[in-house]
Amino acid sequence: MAATAAPLTPERILEATEEVLRRHGAAKATVVDVARALGVSHGTVYRHFRTKAELRGAVTRRWLDRTSQTLSAIVTGTEPPETKLRDWLAGLFDAKQHKAGDDPELFATYSVLVDENSDVVDAHIADLTSQLTSIIHEGVEAGDFTSPDPALSARAVFDATSRFHDPCYASHWSRPGIEDAFTAVLDLTLRGLRTD
Structure with a gap:
């Protein structure tokens, strides 16, 4: 039986965002990069953070x-x-x-x-x-x-x-x-x- 992935929470998104920022820098990091790191669509990230600016602020x-x-x-x-x-x-x-x-x-x-x-x-x-x-x-x-x-x-x-x-x-x-x-x-x- 396959392990169930941990639920996507704002905290997990913020952790992934920090890793993406570390890797790409503020100028190149995108919500798509964050979503890719989490294995979800960017639309899923936007359900938690309505805009890129809101995600960056958080x-x-x-x-x-x-x-x-x-x-x-x-x-x-x-x-x-x-x-x-x-x-x-x-x-x-x-x-x-x-x-x-x-x-x-x-x-x-x-x-x-x-x-x-x-x-x-x-x-x-x-x-x-x-x-x-x-x-x-x-x-x-x-x-x-x-x-x-x-x-x-x-x-x-x-x-x-x-x-x-x-x-x-x-x-x-x-x-x-x-x-x-x-x-x-x-x-x-x-x-x-x-x-x-």
């Missing part, structure tokens, strides 16, 4: 959400707010470094997709700054941080550290001294938030 969101999900575990942890903030910013930098360094072809592909999907990127940044806001608010409540507006402070911290997470700086992330530069910015940021 795969971009999935890629960005991996970072958000990892960082959210830091936000909900039991460490003191200063440790959380330090770990969160270091985690963001580490995640971006790995994405750029471990799979540069896929990183380049996603850089193209991110430019195409500004609404997905805006939602990702809103999620990240919301996580930062939670940490800073917790620090204010604990008396460790001072901030009249934790959301505004979170956005300032995010912007101040952009060299270490914005993909436009990816070529800097492997340069000598980048870790020291990150630590200096992180220390300065924490000093600015402390109450003492």
Whole structure:
């Protein structure tokens, strides 16, 4: 008796799309390529994702959400707010470094997709700054941080550290001294938030 193929789910389609993007790049990857990789017709893929743009947006969101999900575990942890903030910013930098360094072809592909999907990127940044806001608010409540507006402070911290997470700086992330530069910015940021 032949084995039954696993059902076609949006997650399987996104996994196949990521593989196709890795192999062909954003400019050449098509829905037909994704369907071929799954052994289905392109019409079947379109039943889950109505357009190529919707599919590309979903795969971009999935890629960005991996970072958000990892960082959210830091936000909900039991460490003191200063440790959380330090770990969160270091985690963001580490995640971006790995994405750029471990799979540069896929990183380049996603850089193209991110430019195409500004609404997905805006939602990702809103999620990240919301996580930062939670940490800073917790620090204010604990008396460790001072901030009249934790959301505004979170956005300032995010912007101040952009060299270490914005993909436009990816070529800097492997340069000598980048870790020291990150630590200096992180220390300065924490000093600015402390109450003492």
